[in-house]
């Protein structure tokens with residue numbers, strides 16, 4: 596059964612319409628890849644889901660109509676976002692960043708640092724002084740600390756060194772194997788997405804143009820809409 600459902604979702608930045616009809620389903624425990632070329636509407640779709648932008652159409656999460664809720668209410672329902680650009684509180688330490696995000700549940704300091712031991716090593720370091728990869732781990736850790744039922748990763752491996760990218764992909768694979776969390780992942784690495792995602796949703800010019808099992812995504816379709 597679908598846990599998150601988008602039907603005909605539209606959204607605009609002022610007078611400029613960015614989404615014209617996004618359809619997307621995520622079942623509980625499923626990993627879905629949201630793909631498309633630059634500027635096609637992936638981040639805007641995430642903003643619509645997280646209520647950071649008013650949206651038309653329907654968005655339901657666990658049976659509730661999200662379009663009527665403010666963003667803080669959406670987060671409270673259990674949507675954890677790792678935003679593009681890995682935003683953390685730069686002047687807070689790793690520990691403070693994580694504790695500030697915490698909501699009750701299985702994900703706590705111990706669980707997050709088990710997934711990313713490097714964060715424990717950097718416990719008292721200010722986020723601003725971390726490497727890009729460590730900041731990304733912290734951003735994922737912060738989202739996990741909210742104990743989400745749906746985790747959204749927007750370009751979590753963008754601009755990172757290969758070894759760090761591999762660590763992030765490994766963490767996503769472990770979340771998939773060890774938890775019942777649903778995951779929506781936006782990334783440009785088709786090879787890694789193929790290994791971790793169950794389904795794919797391809798968008799072009801603000802519309803869903805292809806949906807299906809990751810295994811059914813053929814080279815022609817991905818070349819047309821993802822550019823790989």
Ligand code: ATP
Pocket residue numbers: 608611613631632633634635636637638639640
């Ligand atoms: P990328 O991979 O480059 O992040 P994307 O698929 O996430 O691309 P979006 O960021 O959702 O694409 O952008 C969709 C459209 O909305 C684009 O035409 C973009 O120029 C426009 N857009 C995005 N952010 C804004 C904004 N803050 N104000 C106005 N237009 C915007």
